[in-house]
Amino acid sequence: MGTSRLFRIFVVLGSAFMILLIIIYWDDVGVSHLYLHTPVSPGPKIPHAPPPQRPQTSRTPSFLSDIDAFVNQFLEPGTGEPTDPVPPDTSNQSEKAEERYIPRREWKIHLTPLAAELRERQEQRRRLLQEMCANDSVVFPGKNRSFDDIPNKELDHLIVDDRHGIIYCYVPKVACSNWKRIMIVLSESMLRDGVPQRDPLAIPRDLVHNSSMHFTFNKFWKRYGKFAKHLMKVKLKKYTKFLFVRDPFVRLISAYRNKFELRNEDFYRRFAQVMLRRYGNQPTPPASVDEAFSVGIHPSFSHFIQYLLDPQTEKEMPFNEHWRQVYRLCHPCQIQYDFVGHLETAEEDAEHLLRQLRVDNVVEFPTSHRNLTASSWEADWFSTVPVEARRELYKLYEPDFRLFGYDRPEWILNE
Incomplete structure (x- = not known):
């Protein structure tokens, strides 16, 4: 009788111990969920309707499904807009919007519709991307790989x-x-006297291009580990994705003007000296950019094109980002962009995009007063480049021309 009673005591104690272990385990899992979620600074407190009751199942809770649920509660696919519908109201909508979203005015209600031609422009650009990515006549490295196959270093x-x-x-x-300035303002990653910076033009240029100011996809691995790729795909599905492009040849002219016609020590040492040695008959070019400019030495535009076409260039290192093709920077066949802006229509596209994002009352796209490279200059710039080299250069950048709707520059290629 004593043995049976002792056995029952051990059973009760063992059961209590197992329950305690289960409680501790689920508490740790809950903490890890919170730790691994993307940090989102607090915004305006908007009342949410209670979530609908779902029937209970025996499915084991999943960390990845929790990430999906976390993002889903904030966004609709591809819009960047809150999922809570705005209740109908016949009173002044602007005033109601102010009341709803104090202290921050993140979501603007517009009283005039967006021009139909702007919506159609975006539809055409998105449709063209889809068609070109499905078109077998457009061939380039990495076109048919999956998003999972893109190396982390190419997501920066x-x-x-x-x-x-x-x-x-x-x-x-x-x-x-x-646009980086605008992203800094929107993400509130820069403070001034303890307050988020609201003026894009007040952000110093050196900070604009400082990688620590921006949270990029290639940083996900350090923060989220093995869940990084899944979280990237969740955000790609739910967030509004955009990019801006320009005529590929004009972009090359702009890169050359900015990096080699101006004094830039870093680009002189990394690239200009190489061009001068290989193509400029300068076996021992000046040691610094100041010395080179003082005697009127810098690589010509023709030298720059030779450098791009030289097979040795990419054997040594990938193209610098200032002349790397857009399809290699932004992966348009793996990522379905919601908005494709063109620099040639920058002001209209910027206004349209900020309005679509519902942040146009938070930030405005800065108007540039700098001397921009014009498309009409192309013929002059390429006049020193042999026709055969121009055609080879077009082949190198043809995917960008076709993906983003830029015409083949016949006047340059057939002279």
Whole structure:
């Protein structure tokens, strides 16, 4: 009788111990969920309707499904807009919007519709991307790989703003400085006297291009580990994704003017000296950019094109981002962009995009007063480049021309 009673005591104690272990385990899992979620700074407190009751199942809770649920509660696919519908109201909508979203005015209700031609423009650009990615006549490295197959180092141009549900792929020499400024303002990653910076033009240029100011996809691995790729795909599905492009040849001219016609020590040492030695008959070019400019030495535009076409160039290192093709920077056949802006229509596209993101009352796209490279200059710039080299250069950048709707420059290629 004593043995039976002792056995029952051990059973009760064992059961209690197992229950305690289960409680501790689920508490740790809950903590890890919170730790691994993307940090989102607090925005305006908007009342949410209680979530609908779902029938209970025996399915084991999943960390990845929790990530999906976390993002889903904030966003609709591809819009960056809140999922809570705005209740109908016949009173002044602007005043109601102010009342609803104090202290921050993140979501603007517009009283005039967006021009139909702007919506159609975006539809045509998105449709063209889809058609070109499905067209077998457009061939380029990496076109048919999956998003999972893209190396982490090639995801460094995708900037994420979790506050507003935005992903921006920046393309150097396509107004990326100003769009990076806007992303800093929206993400509130820069404070001034303890207050988030609201003026894009007040952000110093050296900070604009400082990688620590931007949370990019290639940083996900360090923060999220093995869940990084899954979380990227969740955000790609739910966030509004955009990029800006320009005529590929004009972009090359702009890159050359900015990096080799101006004094830039870094680009002189890394690239200009190589061009001068290989193609400029300068076996021992000046040691510094100041010395080179003082005697009127710098690589010509023709030298720059030779450098791009030289097979040895990419054997040594990938193209620099300022002249790397857009399809290599932004992966348009793996990422379905919601908005494709062109520098040639920058002001209209910027206004349209900020309005679509519902942040046009928070930030404005800065108007550039700098001397921009014009498309009409192409013939003059390429006059020193042999016709055969121009045709080879077009082949190198043809995917960008066709993906983003830029005409083949016949007047340059057939002279």
